[in-house]
Amino acid sequence: MEQQACILRSFLSQLKSQEAADGIAGEFTKLKCQSMKYRSDRTFPTKTAEKQENSKKNRYKDIVPFDYTRVKLTLTSSKNDNEYINASFIKGISGSRAYIATQGPLPHTVLDFLRMLWEYDIKVVVMACREFEMGKKKCERYWPEEQDQQFVCEPFTVYCDSEDIKGDYLTRMLRVTYGNCSRTVQQLQYFNWPDHGVPDSVPPILDMLQEMRSYQEHDDVPFCIHCSAGCGRTGVLCVIDYTWSLLKKQMIPADFNIFDIVQSMRTQRPSVVQTKEQYELVYRTIRLLFERFLQEEQSVRQIARVSPSAPPNTESSLSDLSDEEEQLHQCQLLQQEEEHSHSLPTPAGNYITQKATVLQEGVRLMVEDPYFDTPMSSPSSEDSKWTASPLFSPPALHLNDQELNSPVAVTPGPGRDDEEDAPPLPQRTPESFEMAAGPGRSPAERQELMSVQTFQHNQEPAPSSDWLMVIIPPNAAAGGSQGVRR
Template sequence: MEQQARNLRSILTHLERQETLDEVASDCIAVEFERLKKQSMKYRMDKTFPTKTAEKQENVKKNRYKDIVPFDHSRVKLTFTTSKNDTDYINASFIKGVSGSRAYVATQGPLPHTVVDFLRMLWEYKIEVIVMACREFEMGKKKCELYWPQKQEETFDCKPFTVHCDSEENKGDYLTRTLRLTYRNCSRTLKQLHYVNWPDHGVPDTIPPILDMLHEMRIYQDHDDIPICIHCSAGCGRTGALCAIDYTWNLLRKQMITSDFDIYYLVQDMRTQRPSVVQTKEQYLLVYRTIKLLFQRYLHSMDAHTYQNEVSNYGKTHF
């Protein structure tokens, strides 16, 4: 634990120095992000990670954005079929977690004709938690097709699936819904955390609600044995930021933050699994600042714990 604290203090010093430079002179975080973009462009130009399945004629119409498509090596394949027209393609990618398993499904917001594929994916991979980081409409444009009923007394039907919303709770910046997905005579309960105050291509005004939502997410599922489904509109920018933050938080929980921990390499590695993860400079800076707050909170709690132990031991010694 002491080694973890030393590593965190060292990393925090580095992060604070970078932020100072970013504001005053060299804009080094922006320079880092430009390096990420150039690396991703090189991947695309060299076809380092092929996207042949996404580019098939029958699959092109299933992509919300033509430049955000899953790599063949990390794409989510659907083997569970509900009709003769079902294929194995969905615009979704697996992203590895701390243990190396498929911790996240990063996916686009469903289109009208891919909602059934989205529900097939939830069913096949036994998804228990969905995080949605966009609104249905943003800037006057449709960003995601609804896949649950807007009123609790209603039912959302997408044959052969039915979705009920058993509860909805407003947490301020996000909503928590309990959804019930039914296929034939079987039903499963899913938790959906819907962050509604994250503007497209922008960032939220405050950081703590993001951490509140991710904390609640991990209350519902504290393991990576099955993937957590995270989506926005394209499934890369806001989705990628949440994956990077949660991944780091898991390292912290397991006391696996090493002295060479580096946000740049974390995001770069995720970009080899899903294109354009953490899509904008503003989102990249948000990841920096959120991880910085995580580390500060962790050290503060450690210091408070140490103080409590010292007071307790002092009491035993002197009274």
């Protein structure tokens, strides 16, 4: 898409310079000179169209199909039918016969027109003119005037099942019957296009072509497009739809230019895009198509863009991530929190020793952090490292292989009063994660602070000390903390 966008931007930039220098008019003059040379040199013969029995089937003597691109009719309804019709095949982007460019039917060629629709299984007909323009008959009617009527042209019968006006054009659903068979043909008539002029607004043309493609996306079956002569307005629609098909498939070449497309189609049907005003209309319409594509491309890029500097751990940033990215993000956050919890410093600036002897006399303590609901398991026999597990219920407190189900009297340590009440549990504050080091602290104060620090940092064993504090949970029978003499 980005490569196409660069090509389109380059084309639009060149178009501005071309318009300033009146280069579009110069291009059209060159096209007319080239077509006149084709005719004088008889580069593309028109012998079949010039036959006496066929010349009366041409609305204009100078607009006739080339022999090598003309549409041939093999379906006959009577012995008077022949294979000639004033219609030409024009190739699409895949090289197939994407379009049939033809004149508006004459009174005596309506049957040939219906024969062509049936033989080539036409699904969509685009009519770029009115029946009457400037007081002259431009196209013979080949459908009924009213929906409750029928148009008969033996052996064909045409019904109009619906008709919808859509601004500058209308759509009809025609039903064509031949013998016992019936087929549906969508007709789109652009009735606001003046003869030898151009419409005032470009978007309705694109709307009609978009609806045309909604009925048939592929080019396996040709679109039948006609105006009065089948070259001017018909050619404009063919060139625009051809370019739009390239754009949809992102096949606009780096050397894309409208002149080459029109010149190529003029070698398949004479006088395609007949006037300078029509040629300028092609430029305006294609410019609008390219600008719309660039706007859409820019919108898609803005939607797809994800800000790399979005702050982590926010709902807004996670809402822009996919499920896998969100899971990975959460895992990274959990890992960071775990690493942080293992790296909190002790008062002395060192990390708590993971393997330490809790009680040299074989006393094993199982404790519960009063700040959390998660119970702690006892150290294993192989490793005295503290571990936490949510799979166990709160254990009982043991001392010398005896379960402590009631308050235990222990020998008080120095600096403590037998009669003194147990101190309250410290509040959960940021300062509770830090212990001031230094000789200013009494042994009892260091013991209390160390006990809190020890059980909050992954329940790792306290370093060697003269005192070890045992904290009884608030829901236990004992209501305070006592010192245990080593």
